[in-house]
Amino acid sequence: MKYLSTRDSQLRVSSAEAVKLGLSRDGGLLTPETVPQIDGAFLQSLTGASYQERTAKVMALYLTDYTEEELLTFANNAYGPDKYDDPAAAPLRKVDKNTYCLELWHGPTSAFKDMALQMLPQLLSAALQKTGEDKTVCILVATSGDTGKAAMEGFADVPQTKIMVFYPKDGVSAVQEAQMVTQEGENVGVCAVVGNFDDAQSGVKRIFSNEEIRKTLANRGYLLSSANSINWGRILPQVVYYVSAYCDLLRDGEIQMGDRVNFCVPTGNFGDILAAYYAKRMGLPIGKLICASNKNDVLADFLRTGVYDRNRPFHNTISPSMDILVSSNLERLLFDLSGENDAEVRGYMETLAKEGKYEVSNKIKMALQEQFWGGSCGEEHTAAAIARYYREYGYLIDTHTAVAAGVMERYRQETGDKTPTVFVSTASPYKFCDSVLTAIGEAPKGDGVELLDQLNTVSGVAVPRRLAALKGKQRRFDLTAEKTEMDNVVLDFLK
Numbered sequence: 001m002k003y004l005s006t007r008d009s010q011l012r013v014s015s016a017e018a019v020k021l022g023l024s025r026d027g028g029l030l031t032p033e034t035v036p037q038i039d040g041a042f043l044q045s046l047t048g049a050s051y052q053e054r055t056a057k058v059m060a061l062y063l064t065d066y067t068e069e070e071l072l073t074f075a076n077n078a079y080g081p082d083k084y085d086d087p088a089a090a091p092l093r094k095v096d097k098n099t100y101c102l103e104l105w106h107g108p109t110s111a112f113k114d115m116a117l118q119m120l121p122q123l124l125s126a127a128l129q130k131t132g133e134d135k136t137v138c139i140l141v142a143t144s145g146d147t148g149k150a151a152m153e154g155f156a157d158v159p160q161t162k163i164m165v166f167y168p169k170d171g172v173s174a175v176q177e178a179q180m181v182t183q184e185g186e187n188v189g190v191c192a193v194v195g196n197f198d199d200a201q202s203g204v205k206r207i208f209s210n211e212e213i214r215k216t217l218a219n220r221g222y223l224l225s226s227a228n229s230i231n232w233g234r235i236l237p238q239v240v241y242y243v244s245a246y247c248d249l250l251r252d253g254e255i256q257m258g259d260r261v262n263f264c265v266p267t268g269n270f271g272d273i274l275a276a277y278y279a280k281r282m283g284l285p286i287g288k289l290i291c292a293s294n295k296n297d298v299l300a301d302f303l304r305t306g307v308y309d310r311n312r313p314f315h316n317t318i319s320p321s322m323d324i325l326v327s328s329n330l331e332r333l334l335f336d337l338s339g340e341n342d343a344e345v346r347g348y349m350e351t352l353a354k355e356g357k358y359e360v361s362n363k364i365k366m367a368l369q370e371q372f373w374g375g376s377c378g379e380e381h382t383a384a385a386i387a388r389y390y391r392e393y394g395y396l397i398d399t400h401t402a403v404a405a406g407v408m409e410r411y412r413q414e415t416g417d418k419t420p421t422v423f424v425s426t427a428s429p430y431k432f433c434d435s436v437l438t439a440i441g442e443a444p445k446g447d448g449v450e451l452l453d454q455l456n457t458v459s460g461v462a463v464p465r466r467l468a469a470l471k472g473k474q475r476r477f478d479l480t481a482e483k484t485e486m487d488n489v490v491l492d493f494l495k
C-alpha cells in the first residue's frame with residue numbers, strides 16, 4: 001500500500017517512508033491511497049483475541065512493509081503488563097444500558113497519547129532499517145503537557161533515536177513537569193523554555209526550517225523528525241481501539257454483528273476522531289461520529305456550517321489538551337471527502353493560511369453532516385458532567401472525558417437517537433486533580449503531587465502506579481533556556 005500527500009496525489013511513498021517522513025515535503029499529510037475493508041468474519045475472528053493481536057491484525061492491513069509478526073512484537077512491547085495496568089489495554093466500561101466508556105489512559109503516562117506513542121517509536125526505528133537509513137533520528141517536541149511526556153516514555157532507549165522536549169516554564173501542571181523531569185532513558189532530554197507554549201512551538205519550528213542546523217546535524221549523523229499527530233504512525237494505532245471496542249461489545253453480547261454503534265470523541269487536533277472515521281470507512285458498523293469540543297468550538301461550528309474560521313478568541317480551559325484553534329488532521333478528512341482532490345485541499349489550506357478561514361464545497365458539507373455531529377461543552381457544563389457521573393454512577397472521569405460526556409448528552413437530547421454509544425475517555429482523573437476535586441465539590445488542598453492523595457482519600461479510586469511513584473522520584477533534568485537559545489540546546493544535546 002502506498003501513501004499520498006493530501007496536497008499532491010501524484011506523490012507516492014511506501015508505508016515505512018510515510019512513518020519516517022512524518023510530513024510530506026510539500027506540507028501535505030501522508031494518507032493511505034485506499035482504505036482497506038473489513039467484514040463480519042474479520043471482526044468475528046478478533047472477538048476472542050487480545051488487544052495486542054487485534055493491533056497486529058488491523059495495522060497489518062495498512063503497513064504492508066511490516067510483517068504481522070513484527071507488528072505483534074511491537075504491540076506486545078507497547079501494551080504489555082509492564083506498560084499498561086489493565087490487561088485489556090483499552091477496556092470498555094459499561095455505564096448504563098446503552099452507554100459505554102472506552103478507557104484509553106491505562107498506559108505509562110495516564111493519557112491516551114500513550115496508545116500511539118508506545119507504538120510509533122518502534123514503527124519508526126524499524127522504518128529506518130527498512131529504508132536503509134543510517135542516521136540517528138532526533139525527535140524534537142514542543143509540548144503543552146501530555147505529548148512531551150508520552151513521547152519521552154515511548155522513545156526512551158529506542159535504538160537509533162533521541163528525543164528532546166521543550167515545555168513552557170510556567171505553562172504545565174506540577175504533575176506534568178514532575179513526569180517529564182524524572183524521565184529515565186539514555187537518549188532523552190528536556191528543557192523548560194522561558195515563555196508560553198507558542199514560544200516553545202515556534203522555537204521548534206524555527207529549528208526544523210534552519211538549513212544550516214540541519215546540515216551541521218547531518219554531518220554529525222543526525223536527522224530531525226517530529227512525533228506529533230500528523231504522522232500516520234500516530235493515527236493508525238488509534239484506529240485499532242475503535243475496532244477493539246466493537247469486538248468487546250460483540251464478545252459481551254451487548255450488540256449483534258452488524259449493529260451500529262456511535263462514538264463520541266473529545267478532540268482538538270482532530271486526530272482521535274479521524275481515527276474513528278477511518279474505522280468507519282473500513283466497514284466497522286459505526287452510526288454517528290460525535291465530535292466533542294470544549295469552549296474552543298471551532299470544529300463544532302465547522303461541522304454545522306461548513307466554514308472553518310480560526311479568527312476567534314483562544315480560551316484556556318480545564319481541558320487544556322483540547323485548547324486548539326487549528327486542527328491539522330482535518331486536512332486528511334477533506335482529502336478523503338473530496339475524492340482525493342489535492343488541488344481542492346491545497347486551495348482550502350492556502351486560504352486558511354492567508355485569511356484564517358475557508359468554506360468547503362457543498363458536496364463536502366453534505367458528507368460531513370451525514371457522518372458527524374459536532375457539539376461543544378462549556379466550562380460549567382464540563383464540571384457538571386464530572387459531578388453527575390461521580391454521583392450517579394460512582395464513576396470518576398477527567399475533564400476531557402467530561403467534555404465528551406456533556407456533548408453526548410446534548411446529542412441525545414437534540415436528536416432522540418437511542419443507538420448504543422461509546423464515549424472516549426482520554427485521561428485519568430488523576431492527571432487533572434485540581435479541576436476534578438473542584439468539580440465534585442472538594443476544595444483542593446496544596447498542589448501538584450499532594451493532590452493525588454487528596455483525590456484518592458475522597459474518591460477511593462486507586463492512583464495509577466506511575467503517578468503515585470512520582471513522589472519518590474529523583475529529578476534528572478534541570479535545564480532552562482531563553483527561547484532564542486533553543487537551537488544551542490539542541491546542538492549541545494546532539495554533540
Ligand SMILES: *Cc1c(COP(=O)(O)O)cnc(C)c1O
Nearest residue numbers: 267268269271272321400426427
Ligand atoms: C491530546 C488530547 C486530546 C485531544 O486529542 P486529538 O488528537 O486532538 O484528537 C484529548 N484528551 C487528552 C487528555 C489529550 O491529551
